[in-house]
Amino acid sequence: QVQLVESGGGLVQPGGSLRLSCAASGRIFSIYDMGWYRQAPGKQRELVATITSDGSTNYADSVKGRFTISRDNAKNTLYLQMKSLKSEDTAVYYCNADISTEIVVGVYHEYNYWGQGTQVTVSS
16 A cells, blocks of 8 residues: 655744655555645645656645745655745645555556645744
8 A cells, every 4th residue: 555644744933934744655666746735724625736757846826936845756755845934824734646556466556645634833
């Protein structure tokens, strides 16, 4: 099985910074697109940023210039550097990835996986 485990969330004051990590583990053959999403209380889950396997990135307008998504393919790890945090960034942040896994010997299939989420709270 494949797991995505996020870390790095917490409480930070407005204007502060946090770095989220998402480590993928298990029977991984290849990782394709990865992304961060967030869900605030009472709101739908929304896209924050995505990154392709070759490093092309895409950001929500609300985080452009403040957040940076990156990945370390050798470590199967996704990152989100967040700066100039605002109270409206408060949410549970989820990691998402398209991963090819070996379901039986010699047979591979691509699935979409979600992490369990990590809470980010921006408050004074």
